[in-house]
Amino acid sequence: MNQVIETILNHRSVRNFQDRPLSKEQIEQIVMSAQAASTSSFIQAYSIIGVKDQAKKDKLAEVVGNQPYVANNGHFFVFCADLHRHALIAEMENKDVLPSLESTEKFMVSLIDAALAAQNAAVAAESMDLGICYIGGIRNQLEEVQKILKTPGHVIPLFGMAVGYPEKINDKKPRLPLEHVYMENEYQQDPTVFKKQLEDYNKIISQYYKDRTGGKREDTWTEQIGQMLEKKSRMYMKEFVQKQKMDLR
Numbered sequence: 001m002n003q004v005i006e007t008i009l010n011h012r013s014v015r016n017f018q019d020r021p022l023s024k025e026q027i028e029q030i031v032m033s034a035q036a037a038s039t040s041s042f043i044q045a046y047s048i049i050g051v052k053d054q055a056k057k058d059k060l061a062e063v064v065g066n067q068p069y070v071a072n073n074g075h076f077f078v079f080c081a082d083l084h085r086h087a088l089i090a091e092m093e094n095k096d097v098l099p100s101l102e103s104t105e106k107f108m109v110s111l112i113d114a115a116l117a118a119q120n121a122a123v124a125a126e127s128m129d130l131g132i133c134y135i136g137g138i139r140n141q142l143e144e145v146q147k148i149l150k151t152p153g154h155v156i157p158l159f160g161m162a163v164g165y166p167e168k169i170n171d172k173k174p175r176l177p178l179e180h181v182y183m184e185n186e187y188q189q190d191p192t193v194f195k196k197q198l199e200d201y202n203k204i205i206s207q208y209y210k211d212r213t214g215g216k217r218e219d220t221w222t223e224q225i226g227q228m229l230e231k232k233s234r235m236y237m238k239e240f241v242q243k244q245k246m247d248l249r
């Protein structure tokens with residue numbers, strides 16, 4: 001196993017950081033790594049906002065649903081789907097770009113680009129022995145986030161990433177077994193196979209929680225996900241996205 005794969009396989013989210021900021025060089029290396037990711041048709045449809053101002057970090061920690069590690073970390077990044085600079089190309093190149101720019105396809109491209117960049121950033125940070133935690137809570141109150149970060153139209157803050165020197169390291173969470181997610185040649189659709197696999201995975205996850213909590217918690221994966229999916233969340237998203245003039249056609 002090489003070092004890159006070792007770093008990737010050693011991932012676990014970190015939610016307790018030392019009070020020690022990242023250096024300018026570390027931040028730049030993380031952002032450069034993000035930018036090195038592949039990008040659909042070279043469109044580079046994302047921006048990354050590093051939040052240094054402690055008052056803004058404190059406010060963000062609150063609006064993401066009181067997650068203290070958003071305020072207390074070595075650096076906090078927000079990854080945004082961003083077609084703002086592309087809209088300006090219409091003026092520069094005297095082209096009617098909006099019908100294509102404001103489509104579902106370009107919206108998806110911007111999400112994919114931002115996610116690929118973010119995961120490169122995560123791996124780069126972890127390769128420097130830093131810890132990371134993605135923060136989807138950014139999408140809890142996007143109007144507030146938009147005010148804090150002053151993002152314009154054609155920009156959607158997607159998730160944050162808290163990065164820093166780990167204070168506490170969690171156990172690794174076991175993923176679905178490889179053969180559950182990797183299929184060859186065609187999709188395996190048999191529901192009885194899926195259900196048997198889910199039951200097997202439930203045993204793994206239940207044991208994981210039991211060990212991690214000294215027996216206090218032993219819920220299964222399907223219980224956890226069923227409970228999560230039963231509740232509707234962030235149902236304002238379609239309206240918000242369209243207000244930013246994305247996903248319109």
Ligand SMILES: Cc1cc2nc3c(=O)[nH]c(=O)nc-3n(C[C@H](O)[C@H](O)[C@H](O)COP(=O)(O)O)c2cc1C
Pocket residue numbers: 011012013014015067133134135136137138159170172173
């Ligand atoms: C897009 C995204 C958003 C996430 N949002 C949050 C969040 O708001 N708060 C949090 O504590 N963890 C968040 N996570 C971390 C996940 O809970 C975590 O990755 C998952 O439980 C697996 O655990 P692991 O990363 O330790 O392996 C997020 C992860 C992703 C990919």
